[in-house]
Amino acid sequence: MAQFKVVITDYEYKSLQIEQDILSQLDVEFVKAQCRTEEEVINAAKDADGILNQYAPITQKVIQSLNNCKVISRYGVGVNTIDLDAATEQGIVVANCTDYCMDEVADHALALLLSAARKVTLLNSYVKQGVWEYKKAIPIYRLRGQILGMVGFGKISQNLSAKAKAFGLKLIAYDPFISQEVASKYEVEMVDLDILCQTADFISVHAPLTKATKGLIGSAQFSSMKPEAIIINTSRGPLINEQSLITALQTSQIAGAALDVLEHEPIDPGNPLLKMEQVILNPHVAWYSEESERELKGKIAQNVVDVLSGLFPVYLANPKVKDIVDLRQRL
Structure with a gap:
């Protein structure tokens, strides 16, 4: 024995x-x-x-x-x-x-951001359907000068920030547990969640899932976002209230979402997100290499x-x- x-x-x-x-x-x-x-x-x-x-x-x-x-x-x-x-x-x-997986998740978040911003996945789908027309992706905005807001600024967000700067993105973050000294090291402006939601063009979620953070991004946050905003989640699905996200996308409160994680996994075949062109979905793979x-x-x-x-x-x-x-x- x-x-x-x-x-x-x-x-x-x-x-x-x-x-x-x-x-x-x-x-x-x-x-x-x-x-x-x-x-x-x-x-x-x-x-x-x-x-x-x-x-x-x-x-x-x-x-x-x-x-x-x-x-x-x-x-x-x-x-x-x-x-x-x-x-x-x-x-x-x-x-x-x-x-x-710090590099992997940071890389995946950036890949989702780029694909959503340049509408790579959308255009790929159209070309494979026989539609050769860039106007299907209008509007696309220049990346340089846009604002990336990171919800949570731990090791993965810090890794992401160093990579995002190469694309000319301006960086802000919300994390009540991160010191100004750490933020200054990465040239990131720390703001509260409301300011981040109102200001950011891209919002990348990297907070841990706890009782306090479940549903951290909900209807109040979506209603304050720019109509051009895109939300990216490579952390945990329940950090975002999924029904509020669906409503925000259906009513054009925000422009799109790129999600590696969902509130319920695997995704339900009837989930409206599956039919939305402005949504990129991955099967919880950001961690993997x-x-x-x-x-x-x-x-x-x-x-x-x-x-x-x-x-x-x-x-x-x-x-x-x-x-x-x-x-x-x-x-």
């Missing part, structure tokens, strides 16, 4: 060999599951020492059922699938990976190995747990 049991609650990867190799540093039984509900997670992981998690719900109910769990490590930057307070109260370390996937998988598995070896992980998502558990700091 193995010393530890580690359960992966769900995954969409072709192979888990990277995780298997890293977990093999310890005497681990690695159990692979494809859970979708609380009950499925409970049945699979109730006696696990460690959990790897992608999308399955790790709710308070699930956490209270975990008899041996010492660590939950989530694939990604966000930890919105996990009840952090419940995990902390139970002395379970929650870990993530805050520094992977071959390199970023390998990096993510390795770091997420190493989080579990660290905790089961008596160490705090590099990527600790619930630092308050330090007051409860007896682990050593990494040297």
